[in-house]
Amino acid sequence: MATRTDGNSGTSRADLIADTALTLLAERGMRGLTHRAVDERAGLPQGSTSNHARTRQALLEATVRRLAEQEARVLHPGQLFGPGEAPSAAGDPDQVSAVLAHALHLYLTRHPEYPVCRYELALEATRRPGLREFYDAAGRRFREPLVALMTAAGSAEPERHALSVVAWCEGMMFSCAAGSYSTSVPTEAELRKGFGELLYGMLAPRIR
Incomplete structure (x- = not known):
């Protein structure tokens, strides 16, 4: 997952450290x-990771943040629809x-390391x-767009239905990553x- 790309090749040292942390x-x-392991794996001078994230808590927070960024590129509901493609208020399950199946399949087949890191x-x-507070805050970037998606799809209880979709996805991720x-x-x-x-x-009463 991690490649030594700090310098002029487009990836910052902070991203390199976080990506290496995910790999480890x-x-x-x-x-x-x-x-120390991050420094060695990333090919950075000893102490580089400590300079960026001085405590273990800081290193874990940087790792959570990077994982959320990487997962958002695949799973974030707001990025799954192109302009004009979002479901109408009438709903289109x-x-x-x-769209959700395509994103989840990409996640499970091309990024199998992500759910392992997540758990x-x-x-x-x-x-x-x-870290619990930080982890939950990072997760809200997925929950809120999913609630909006459920609303657009015709849900009368978008918060509850979004939780059901998240739970279904989490169960599938765990089964395929570690189950x-x-x-x-x-x-x-x-x-x-x-x-x-x-x-x-979930939406049948509204659809009928």
């Missing part, structure tokens, strides 16, 4: 994520299902109140069908 987290788990950080956040389906990720068509069943079940 996916490969070695929380115990393998240290300031088929369109929403297709490592989520578990650590249960033991660190400061019994890690070697058999569903196809995009299968994910689309699953999203469709979920959305039509």
Whole structure:
């Protein structure tokens, strides 16, 4: 995931450090994520990571922030529709299902390290109140657009329905990243069908 690209090649040292931290987290788990390990893996002078993130809390926060940025490029609902493509107020569950399925399939097949990092950080956040607050704040960048998407799709209870969609996605991510389906990720068509069943079940009264 991480490549030595600080300098003039377009990636800042801060991003390099955070990307390397994600790589180590996916490969070695929380115990393998240290300031020294990041310096060594990124090919940076010793002490570089400490200068950027002086405490472990700061390093974990930088890692959470970078993971949210990377995941947003694939999963953020606001970026899944092009201009003029957002569902109308009347709702279009088929369109929403297709877009969400495409994004989730890309996430699971092209970025399998992301959910591993997500769960490592989520578990650590249960033991660190400061990180819990930071982790939850980062997650709101996904929740709020999804609530808006559910509203546009015709939901009468967009907050509750957004939670159901998030829970369904989280369950699928865990099953495919660390659960019994890690070697058999569903196809995009299968994910689309699953999203469709979920959305039509929630929105059926409004659609009829």
